[in-house]
Amino acid sequence: METKREAELILYIVSKEVSNCKVNFDLEDCDNILRVESEKCLDKDITDCMxxxxxxxxxLD
Known part of the structure; x- marks a missing residue:
């Protein structure tokens, strides 16, 4: 991830592609961790979108 703007674009796209979830990035982490909160398992949907x-x-477990 290069910039905060890039992260914002990714969050926008993921939130449109994968419904009923909250997403955010931990840009302070060197791995730029994407966090997803949802009541159902969306692993494959998120991975496919990314x-x-x-x-x-x-x-990550």
Missing amino acids: VKLGYICEK
Whole structure:
């Protein structure tokens, strides 16, 4: 992730592509952690969306 603006664009796209979730980035972390809150499991949806945008994404436990 290069800029805060890039992060904002990704958050906008993910929130439009994957419904019923809250997303944000921890840009202070060197790995730019994307956090997702949802009542249902959206792992595949989030991962697919990020891959379409050209990013590597994996679930952290």
